[in-house]
Amino acid sequence: MRVTIDQEKCVASGQCVTSAADVFDQRDEDGVVVLLNEHPPAELAADVRQAAVVCPALAIQIED
Amino acid sequence: MTSTPTGPEPAEIPEYPMTRAAGCPFDPPPDLLAEQRKGPLTKVRLWDGSTPWLVTRYADQRTVLADRRVSSDVERPGYPSPAPIQPGGSKIGFILMDDPEHARLRRMVTAPFAVKRIEAMRSAVQKIVDGLIDDMLAGPKPVDLVESFALPVPSLVICDLLGVPYSDHDFFQDNSKTIIRRTATPEQRMTASKNLTGYLDRLVDEKLDRPAEDLLSGLTERIKAGELTRQDAAQMGVLLLIAGHETTANMIALGTLALLEHPDQLALLRDTDDPKLVASAVEELLRYLHITHNGRRRAVLEDIEVAGQTIRAGEGLIVPNDIGNRDPGAFEEPDQLDIRRDARHHVAFGFGVHQCLGQTLARMELQVVYSTLYRRIPTLKRATDLDQIPFKHDGSVYGVYELPVTW
Numbered sequence: 001m002r003v004t005i006d007q008e009k010c011v012a013s014g015q016c017v018t019s020a021a022d023v024f025d026q027r028d029e030d031g032v033v034v035l036l037n038e039h040p041p042a043e044l045a046a047d048v049r050q051a052a053v054v055c056p057a058l059a060i061q062i063e064d
Numbered sequence: 065m066t067s068t069p070t071g072p073e074p075a076e077i078p079e080y081p082m083t084r085a086a087g088c089p090f091d092p093p094p095d096l097l098a099e100q101r102k103g104p105l106t107k108v109r110l111w112d113g114s115t116p117w118l119v120t121r122y123a124d125q126r127t128v129l130a131d132r133r134v135s136s137d138v139e140r141p142g143y144p145s146p147a148p149i150q151p152g153g154s155k156i157g158f159i160l161m162d163d164p165e166h167a168r169l170r171r172m173v174t175a176p177f178a179v180k181r182i183e184a185m186r187s188a189v190q191k192i193v194d195g196l197i198d199d200m201l202a203g204p205k206p207v208d209l210v211e212s213f214a215l216p217v218p219s220l221v222i223c224d225l226l227g228v229p230y231s232d233h234d235f236f237q238d239n240s241k242t243i244i245r246r247t248a249t250p251e252q253r254m255t256a257s258k259n260l261t262g263y264l265d266r267l268v269d270e271k272l273d274r275p276a277e278d279l280l281s282g283l284t285e286r287i288k289a290g291e292l293t294r295q296d297a298a299q300m301g302v303l304l305l306i307a308g309h310e311t312t313a314n315m316i317a318l319g320t321l322a323l324l325e326h327p328d329q330l331a332l333l334r335d336t337d338d339p340k341l342v343a344s345a346v347e348e349l350l351r352y353l354h355i356t357h358n359g360r361r362r363a364v365l366e367d368i369e370v371a372g373q374t375i376r377a378g379e380g381l382i383v384p385n386d387i388g389n390r391d392p393g394a395f396e397e398p399d400q401l402d403i404r405r406d407a408r409h410h411v412a413f414g415f416g417v418h419q420c421l422g423q424t425l426a427r428m429e430l431q432v433v434y435s436t437l438y439r440r441i442p443t444l445k446r447a448t449d450l451d452q453i454p455f456k457h458d459g460s461v462y463g464v465y466e467l468p469v470t471w
């Protein structure tokens with residue numbers, strides 16, 4: 001699994017961090033998404049997929 | 065209004081908003097759910113005779129709310145306004161603005177709502193909740209849960225967030241309650257709202273002199289940098305109060321009532337110490353109750369296609385997320401309240417760039433409340449019949465005006 005994010009689109013909802021805190025974080029200054037792990041391990045795959053589904057800004061893309 | 069050859073005849077266009085069924089205070093209006101079963105798109109008629117489109121299904125709702133060609137600006141042609149637009153008074157902050165201005169202003173207040181910053185407030189919120197429960201237990205019963213608990217929790221939390229000093233909490237709470245109170249006259253509401261705006265204005269001045277660790281102090285740096293005016297900063301404080309107070313309060317009171325009417329679900333929640341189940345209960349109650357019941361409203365800026373139909377620039381859209389959250393295409397047995405289901409993908413906070421800024425805070429507050437109230441008062445019950453409880457059918461946010469409880 002490969003994850004990409006788009007910080008320009010991100011609206012700092014925090015939904016991805018709530019879904020998968022080991023993979024996503026937020027910048028201190030404005031809460032915009034930061035990717036911690038571009039290739040998350042299999043056991044986090046479901047959480048990461050959920051993050052992509054609930055992201056309101058469609059800022060998270062996943063390639064298998 | 066633009067006429068559409070494929071649309072229904074004017075006489076058949078149903079009125080919106082619609083009415084809930086008697087005895088079903090937790091369910092969306094049956095006629096609205098019927099529209100969803102009939103098709104993905106229909107027209108509805110509003111108070112002013114305008115006929116915007118109603119987007120009935122979960123998937124289409126998310127698609128249009130994420131589309132940059134739709135606008136939240138009430139002054140755009142076709143915007144389906146829920147009430148007459150007050151000239152000059154319409155722009156209550158960035159919630160009714162479009163990008164890039166919306167994004168510029170929103171990003172100035174996103175930092176304090178980041179997941180880690182909100183988690184750091186959890187023990188303070190727990191203290192507020194425990195203190196209010198102590199007071200209730202020490203006082204007379206029955207008691208109105210709305211007045212004694214549901215309204216003060218978010219009000220005190222917003223005080224903490226904004227940096228309202230303790231000595232001003234009563235003033236802040238009294239005025240914000242007046243804005244919401246059903247029996248308040250329009251003049252009383254106006255005065256309370258002016259009091260709060262004036263107060264926040266002065267508070268911003270104070271924070272400019274003596275900044276502390278709070279949201280308004282954070283904004284003073286933007287003022288000093290010339291990115292934000294003092295008035296805009298105070299206005300943001302007002303927006304956060306309006307957007308975060310009654311919503312959270314209604315979720316506390318209506319959520320409690322819904323749980324009391326679903327004792328098996330209440331028992332599950334009361335008896336667990338699994339934070340995951342508590343979090344899942346919060347998501348499910350947000351989905352099931354969907355308190356922002358008058359639909360998201362948008363104006364279409366350029367022709368777009370929704371469910372195979374072209375919607376023209378200048379037409380209006382109503383996106384009733386309450387029935388999106390009851391769409392069987394997105395949730396199995398959507399009319400069941402089931403706190404163990406995975407409801408995370410609900411649209412109770414909207415979708416797209418305007419999705420609720422305060423959602424992480426609201427989630428945390430509700431998690432603390434739902435995991436504390438029923439545990440500390442295990443025999444909590446209604447002190448009046450369900451049909452005696454006044455529901456906010458007429459409110460911009462759904463809930464109960466009063467909830468007399470005893471134990």
Ligand code: HEM
Pocket residue numbers: 136158159160170222303304305307308309311312315355356360361412413414415417418419420421422423425426
């Ligand atoms: C359970 C409680 C809450 C519910 C159900 C709720 C619901 C919503 C919804 C549906 C929207 C989207 C509006 C739109 O698309 O036009 C929204 C936006 C917003 N909410 Fe909340 N909200 C809640 C709590 C809060 C809290 C606690 C705060 C802050 C203290 C807050 C601040 C905001 C702000 C500032 C916006 C505007 C965001 C923007 O336009 O970018 N909300 N909320």
Ligand code: SF4
Pocket residue numbers: 005009010011012013014015016017024031032033051054055056057058059060
């Ligand atoms: S869920 Fe999307 S919008 Fe929200 S913080 Fe993550 S990337 Fe940004």
